[in-house]
Amino acid sequence: MFLPVLAFAASLAAPASASQLVNRDVRNIQLAVNNKGEALVTYRTVRGRTQHVLAWGAVNARQPNRTLRQQRFKLDYAGGWRKYHKLYWKTFRSSCSAYDGPALAWMVRACKAPDGSYWALQKWQVQLPDLGFTPWTAGLRQWELHLSHWSTDLAKLEVWQDWIYHGRFHHLFGRYTYLGKPVYGFSTTHFGAPTDGYGRLLYLDTHNSVYGPGWKRENSFVAHNPTGVFCYGFFKHNAGAGGYAHPPGFTGMRPQGHGDMYRMTAAGPGVTPDVMWSDSGLHDFSASNSADVAFEGAMNSQLDSILNGDKLCRQH
Template identity: 50%
Template structure:
């Protein structure tokens, strides 16, 4: 059958394989990324290193991922922010005790770190659930105990994060350089900003 899709003129997407604009003005896109990588830079198996192909079909705006950086306890890199769609928080209503969504609404943020103590290149730091009711999140690059092993802080030179889009909208990506030397004035400003983001959740506190 004849392809009716035209040149893609929608919002910029990361991990993009291909995309097009349908005759009705809606968009189709295929993205590919490694969602199942193990936490804390652990070497993946063939199954967990697979590149997933992810199809989306939507019209109008896409979701918005807001990520801010600061320091936790003046030592560790820390990120916080929120995930929204059309101005409303994106979150689920049921999840396991370790943050695996048990409904079609919950979304995990998959965070990678570059050139960290885990080794060269990009490594998976962790993935975690958007908070119920607020769509907010907070995460510190601390030392961790996981799967019976100790892992060093994953602080790196750069960070990136990917999250599945709400419904059948595209997956959203963020990336930024890590913060440099500790800046007290900037950190105090970010401390106050954290309070704004955490107003709808008890799962985070300003650090």
């Protein structure tokens, strides 16, 4: 039994997977911003080399548009040499003041630019394998560093929980919006990975589940075109089908991965920050519990109220 949802295999990388990826597994991270709309990101790489990255040319996000490219930074990994043909990073003067913007998940550095806009760096594990597998390669364990620049409200990730198929399975659903309008892309691969600059993946983690103690990646998927709605049922999954990455030699089914807590991290549209939702999980449904029955009815009504014509998330 399968709830319609666009699943994504961690082995398939999306072309524009976040606010904007700068590098992976870096440390000693610093952020400077000048009064010309430029940011200088400095860090030490896994090989121990200090690197300076100059970023400019993007802010906020465009609403989905088939003809206009989504906002995206220009990045100079030579610290400004390619843009200015000199050691620009050595004379870069930061004019950024203390950050007083909204709370950000996974934040490493953030500040307020002279024009009132914000810049931030977030660092989290994007490529964890789905279906609760423990990462078996270094690439699956990497911490990605994402840069963002914005002056608007953040994208909004709304999530509700209930049960599905007469209470047999745990279920969550919601919608992803930016400035009140749906976040979605125009195409995906066969396995659900975005293939354009507007699609964004939502990464669902489960806590203290059958997979083991602590946080594990349950799955990743996109919000639907054109509603921004999504839904996910905690069913058993065949790890050998659907494009899921799995350890060499593994065959068979993965169990239902519901846990005592959940968190969902959504890659920010354009160059806005990544956002996160988290909450405690529900207990198993009991048809003899009047509170469960009433709650399920209320959540079914909530789902119906946000569908706006979505045809993939109508199952109660």
